[in-house]
Amino acid sequence: MAGLASVGHALLIGRAACLQIAKANKPVGSRYNRAMGQWLRENELDEIASQERYRAILCLENLDPFEAWRAGLGDAQRRKLNHPSGVWQHWRRSIKPPAPLRRRSDVEDISLHDRVTAAAERARRGKPVYWSQEALRRAHTAMLDSRSSDLLTLARVALQGAIRSEIDLLELLEPKPPMASIKATSSRELSPA
Numbered sequence: 001m002a003g004l005a006s007v008g009h010a011l012l013i014g015r016a017a018c019l020q021i022a023k024a025n026k027p028v029g030s031r032y033n034r035a036m037g038q039w040l041r042e043n044e045l046d047e048i049a050s051q052e053r054y055r056a057i058l059c060l061e062n063l064d065p066f067e068a069w070r071a072g073l074g075d076a077q078r079r080k081l082n083h084p085s086g087v088w089q090h091w092r093r094s095i096k097p098p099a100p101l102r103r104r105s106d107v108e109d110i111s112l113h114d115r116v117t118a119a120a121e122r123a124r125r126g127k128p129v130y131w132s133q134e135a136l137r138r139a140h141t142a143m144l145d146s147r148s149s150d151l152l153t154l155a156r157v158a159l160q161g162a163i164r165s166e167i168d169l170l171e172l173l174e175p176k177p178p179m180a181s182i183k184a185t186s187s188r189e190l191s192p193a
Contacts, residue, residue, distance in 0.1 A: 008060030011053055014039045055084035135162040
């Protein structure tokens with residue numbers, strides 16, 4: 001942490017000096033960026049990636065709670081966490097309150113709106129959307145029926161055809177079943193009883 005704090009202090013000093021040079025209130029803008037780039041080169045800190053510099057400053061700006069957290073770590077864990085991004089991420093995770101446990105009856109009481117919101121949040125985190133053949137067929141038919149060549153019109157018509165209601169949206173946002181279970185299901189359906 002001593003090295004991280006030293007670099008963080010140096011970066012804070014450099015930022016303050018560059019803010020004065022650029023006559024700026026915030027560390028943004030071309031004048032500030034030029035001044036900071038020159039300062040980093042002069043002080044041989046230009047090899048540090050911008051994200052690492054940013055995280056080092058964040059750690060320093062939250063030094064008191066940060067140091068209290070680090071004091072609770074074992075020696076091995078402190079040695080392991082030596083990169084500003086890793087240190088910041090672990091600290092942020094440690095101060096985040098745990099999610100409350102949900103009972104099954106609570107899950108059953110969740111409204112359709114809440115389920116749509118939760119599914120949309122999962123989709124935003126990078127989960128792929130699985131488009132069923134039926135949804136694609138509806139979108140295709142709607143595009144053909146529109147007889148338009150305008151791309152915005154075609155996009156609107158396709159989405160309206162594929163997603164007719166909140167239930168269609170929920171089906172799209174549900175996780176796609178694993179291919180192995182789909183193949184197993186389809187082979188069972190094809191085999192004679």
